[in-house]
Amino acid sequence: MTDTIAHALEEFAQLIDTQRYFEAHEILEAVWIEAKKRNHPQTLLLKGLINAAVAFEHLKRNRSNALASSRITIQAYLRYKEHLCLESDNYLDYKKVCDRIEQHPYWHTLVLIF
Secondary structure, eight states: OHHHHHHHHHHHHHHHHTTOHHHHHHHHHHHHHHHHHTTOTTHHHHHHHHHHHHHHHHHHHTOTTHHHHHHHHHHHHHHHHTTOOTTSTTHHHHHHHHHHHHHSHHHHHHHHTO
16 A cells, blocks of 8 residues: 555645646545555545645635635644654655645645634
């Protein structure tokens, strides 16, 4: 499963970079479902990354409640990100993706509203 997660994280990062947040969410959701079935220790971390992509998609669509929805969803990302630790399989892959999320222009918009 480690290779599957690494590949999915790489694809997720590329989709985030190209503002294809819904597709990024879909890529990790497939891995998350499988991880959840196996009771994999990184299930919550994957869910957090999915939440970040969903938050960005809300902002991209600019719906009337986009900011409020994104604010709630990004809080879930932060909560699940706490499961990232040096001992995690794929630590560097996760760290790279988290860094990309937190350097994204939408991230700065969400951080300013806290």
